[in-house]
Amino acid sequence: MRSNLARLRGVEVQILTGRGDFPRAASVLATTKPPASCRIDFAIWQAAQASVEVSRSRFEDAMPILERLRSEAGIRGWNEVGTITHTSLVEGYLAWGEVDAARHVADEFCRLAEDIGSPKARMASGIGHARSFGDVDRAREVLLEAEEQGMHFIAAQAHHALGVVGRDVADHLEAAWALFKKMDATLWLKRVEAVGRSRGLVLDRRVDKSGAPGPLTDVERQLVTLVRDGLSNREIAEVLHYSSKTVEAYLTRLYKKTGYNSRVELIVAHERAVSLTGR
Structure with a gap:
């Protein structure tokens, strides 16, 4: 029961982070910290906490923690910890401008996702690979699968990736903006808008209110x-x-x-x- 609750709280933290509500995400983490003796639950908690810091662009403390947890997850077979750490490390290294490091982690994440076998892990690794390597075909594959399965958040992330690395940039950024807007994903809206501005697009004015x-x-x-x-x-x-x-x-x-x-x-x-x- 405690482990299930911790995982549900982790999902809540992800949602709050996507909305840019970092104070509430931190509050949830503070009230759900498991004892260190529950090793996997504590590792998931640490990974979630570090991922929030990466989303806040606080890399210096968070990245070493994520790297340590990534290594431990690989040794112990902690797939959930591995998924969180790989996703956040790719995001962090790309934001840091460390493309080679992002590619190394993205490649490893793809292999891990194949071992895990879940569509969500596979699609998350696909987005990381697409953004790290500029892999347009991979991003399109993720987009199609996410749309077929009704996974709107992942579809929006795939549109964002295609807006960064693909053709038809305006189309994909507009689609990402609209989806993230419906989900009130403020953090991701800002990311999409930043890409749009770099390409001369003002996305919120292009959507029919x-x-x-x-x-x-x-x-x-x-x-x-x-x-x-x-x-x-x-x-x-x-x-x-x-x-x-x-x-x-x-x-x-x-x-x-x-x-x-x-x-x-x-x-x-x-x-x-x-x-x-x-x-």
């Missing part, structure tokens, strides 16, 4: 044109240099956004010059 579907993005307009021209998903993928699964995901999102249900409806709407921002 009325809640109505926004205007089509460049990629979505390309999709409509290619669908109108009669190209199959495979042919569209070749033109846009995407995988067929990525094209399917974009089309599904386009149907939801416009309210249309098929390629035929999109084509008819295009031919009639109907606005695709809603019926």
Whole structure:
């Protein structure tokens, strides 16, 4: 019971950290500190505490703790500790500008995730690998899997990663911004906005505050044109240099956004010059 409660509190800490509510996250950690004799629970607690410090850009004390726990987790087979430490170390090293160190940890995290076998660990390691190596294909794979499984926070992180390392930067940053906004993930909103500013985008002004579907993005307009021209998903993928699964995901999102249900409806709407921002 105590271990289960500690893990639930750890999830609460992650949520509070994502929202940028560091004082409450610290308060939760302070009231749930397990005894050092409960070694794995204490290690999870230490890892969670250090991960909060990394999110606050307080690296000097947190990174050595995370490295020690990463090593201990590998020896003892503590997968949960390993997941937390690897995720936070990649984030910390990238923020520190230590790309080689981030890549080393990201590679190790991918191997650990395969051993763990859980989709969440695999996707988290995929995002770390994508950001460390500029691996666009890996980020797209994570995005597709997260969307298929309804894991919106991970999908938002994948959009953010693609906004950092991929093409169609505006599309992905806007998608990440909208998802993080719905989750009230203030910390991640600031990160996405910072990337947007570095690329000349002011994301909160590009989102329709009325809640109505926004205007089509460049990629979505390309999709409509290619669908109108009669190209199959495979042919569209070749033109846009995407995988067929990525094209399917974009089309599904386009149907939801416009309210249309098929390629035929999109084509008819295009031919009639109907606005695709809603019926």
